[in-house]
Amino acid sequence: MANLVETRELTRRFGDVTAVDHVSFTVGPGEVFGLLGPNGAGKTTTVRMLTGYLPPTGGTVVVAGHDLSREPTEARQHAAVVPEEANVYVDLTIWQNLMLMAELHGVPRQVWAERGRKLLATFDLADRTGAKGRHLSKGLRQRLMLCMALVTEPSILFLDEPTSGLDVQSARLIRDLVAGLPKRGMAVFLTTHNMDEATQLCDRVAILNRGKLVAIDTPAALRARVASRAAVEITFAGPGLVADELSGLGVEAEIQPIPAGLRLTTSDPGRVAQEVCGRATAKGIRVASVNTLAPTLEDVFVQLTESAGGPPEGERP
Amino acid sequence: MSTCAEHGSRWRRQVRVALVVAKKDVLIYYLKPPVIVFGIVLPVFLFLAFAVGRSVPIGQMVPGMVAMALFFTASAVGPLVTPWERQFKTYERLVTSPASTEALLGGDVLAGMAFGVVLSAMPLLLGVGATAANIAAFGPVACGVVLGALTFASLGVLLASPATDAPSQILMLSNLTRLPLIFISGVFVPIPQMPVLTRCLAPLSPLSYCVDLIRVGFGEPHYFPLWVDAAALLGFAFAFLTAARYWHLRSRQRGR
Numbered sequence: 001m002a003n004l005v006e007t008r009e010l011t012r013r014f015g016d017v018t019a020v021d022h023v024s025f026t027v028g029p030g031e032v033f034g035l036l037g038p039n040g041a042g043k044t045t046t047v048r049m050l051t052g053y054l055p056p057t058g059g060t061v062v063v064a065g066h067d068l069s070r071e072p073t074e075a076r077q078h079a080a081v082v083p084e085e086a087n088v089y090v091d092l093t094i095w096q097n098l099m100l101m102a103e104l105h106g107v108p109r110q111v112w113a114e115r116g117r118k119l120l121a122t123f124d125l126a127d128r129t130g131a132k133g134r135h136l137s138k139g140l141r142q143r144l145m146l147c148m149a150l151v152t153e154p155s156i157l158f159l160d161e162p163t164s165g166l167d168v169q170s171a172r173l174i175r176d177l178v179a180g181l182p183k184r185g186m187a188v189f190l191t192t193h194n195m196d197e198a199t200q201l202c203d204r205v206a207i208l209n210r211g212k213l214v215a216i217d218t219p220a221a222l223r224a225r226v227a228s229r230a231a232v233e234i235t236f237a238g239p240g241l242v243a244d245e246l247s248g249l250g251v252e253a254e255i256q257p258i259p260a261g262l263r264l265t266t267s268d269p270g271r272v273a274q275e276v277c278g279r280a281t282a283k284g285i286r287v288a289s290v291n292t293l294a295p296t297l298e299d300v301f302v303q304l305t306e307s308a309g310g311p312p313e314g315e316r317p
Numbered sequence: 318m319s320t321c322a323e324h325g326s327r328w329r330r331q332v333r334v335a336l337v338v339a340k341k342d343v344l345i346y347y348l349k350p351p352v353i354v355f356g357i358v359l360p361v362f363l364f365l366a367f368a369v370g371r372s373v374p375i376g377q378m379v380p381g382m383v384a385m386a387l388f389f390t391a392s393a394v395g396p397l398v399t400p401w402e403r404q405f406k407t408y409e410r411l412v413t414s415p416a417s418t419e420a421l422l423g424g425d426v427l428a429g430m431a432f433g434v435v436l437s438a439m440p441l442l443l444g445v446g447a448t449a450a451n452i453a454a455f456g457p458v459a460c461g462v463v464l465g466a467l468t469f470a471s472l473g474v475l476l477a478s479p480a481t482d483a484p485s486q487i488l489m490l491s492n493l494t495r496l497p498l499i500f501i502s503g504v505f506v507p508i509p510q511m512p513v514l515t516r517c518l519a520p521l522s523p524l525s526y527c528v529d530l531i532r533v534g535f536g537e538p539h540y541f542p543l544w545v546d547a548a549a550l551l552g553f554a555f556a557f558l559t560a561a562r563y564w565h566l567r568s569r570q571r572g573r
Contacts, residue, residue: 087407
């Protein structure tokens with residue numbers, strides 16, 4: 001099946017500042033695609049171009065086979081958006097908010113009413129259908145916004161920081177739901193600062209820095225790129241070894257103190273663990289715990305974005 | 318290549334979207350007691366402020382009052398809809414729905430028109446029922462009310478176009494634009510009886526053409542030919558909507 005989103009050389013300039021610089025990628029059906037990047041990297045600008053809010057200054061966006069610049073309404077018919085800074089209509093009830101979005105997408109009443117009831121039940125909103133938006137908490141509003149997006153049964157769902165600032169229950173509910181969407185053939189385009197969320201949910205991840213795409217791959221493949229960022233955490237029962245006592249380990253390691261122990265970042269965690277435990281035993285120090293940690297997506301993110309430099313001063317989001 | 322059937326289907330879809338937007342506007346912005354009260358009270362007070370102490374029979378003031386009520390009601394809320402949407406962070410999702418810019422603006426115009434027509438019916442019925450004023454020709458009155466509502470609602474949509482999330486700024490702009498027009502449009506005094514300066518300015522105001530049509534409907538002589546009244550109102554509406562569309566697209570081009 002064809003890609004649901006396809007960007008080619010997507011570029012956006014604001015005056016002299018290039019917020020998004022020749023970005024190309026595809027998102028396939030049933031895929032959860034994550035877009036990561038530091039503040040000011042161009043994530044929101046990219047999403048705004050993909051959803052048709054902001055016209056690009058260069059390149060093309062094709063959504064569900066429709067060129068967004070030539071057939072904008074047809075392209076948007078297949079997409080649903082939950083923007084980062086969005087809200088429900090506070091003067092409409094939950095049910096009226098759902099109805100509005102369904103009718104804008106031309107979903108027949110019987111179809112959306114049935115879907116709406118199921119979605120509201122899934123999101124624990126079924127007993128509040130008459131409540132106005134202004135009486136909902138942030139978490140409940142975010143759930144309603146997802147219901148409004150999903151009631152249209154889009155081919156692709158754009159989520160911009162969907163769990164930012166939410167309580168644990170709401171965030172978990174949303175994550176669980178997003179994880180289940182690909183089974184229904186829906187693609188999800190997710191921008192997030194939450195690395196655990198990206199690792200848990202995304203099939204592929206793109207990292208954007210200073211408007212440029214610096215990496216795009218599966219989370220596992222990206223983590224493999226920074227194998228040298230594996231770590232060993234060793235804690236001691238009582239006074240332990242200090243960094244100065246670990247010279248000449250025979251393998252390169254970056255040592256950081258942690259509560260009751262040390263964290264050693266290295267490409268060979270097994271050997272480092274063995275060496276440190278050996279030295280501790282030789283000095284009569286008891287080792288309380290040893291944990292080896294694989295590199296995380298956060299390590300990948302930090303390495304890729306730091307090596308390319310942080311976001312420029314004053315860059316637009 | 319798009320066929321006629323595809324174009325037709327696209328148009329029908331966008332007309333339906335415009336109706337959905339209009340329904341949303343009515344539910345959220347128009348059906349509020351303060352808005353309705355303001356729409357009724359302001360024209361009445363302006364009318365009384367001008368009528369009290371004058372020797373003109375009250376029946377002769379009915380056409381001007383109907384036109385003024387239409388003007389203030391049809392253009393009252395439109396200027397605030399988009400700034401409110403921006404302020405409450407609902408604008409972006411509306412724009413990223415399958416609604417075209419034309420459909421979004423069309424929906425706002427339809428809501429303003431409906432509000433204007435319904436509320437201006439009150440002074441019309443009151444004037445006909447309680448004064449000596451009589452409708453001599455229904456056509457020009459209906460034409461004046463419908464085309465006037467279209468034009469004034471379009472003016473409201475144009476005033477809403479600047480990219481701001483501060484409705485108070487737009488309210489000031491709206492009042493600065495609308496209030497002077499009532500004094501150059503033959504609302505209180507028929508255009509031929511106005512001073513020369515205001516008479517020269519009258520053709521620049523869309524309200525002049527609406528008042529003229531309604532006066533003809535009440536059996537008074539016309540100042541402009543009727544076809545000029547209708548064409549001018551349609552022309553103003555087209556110009557306002559074209560400018561509004563331009564400003565909306567320009568704001569989005571700039572990322573605002």
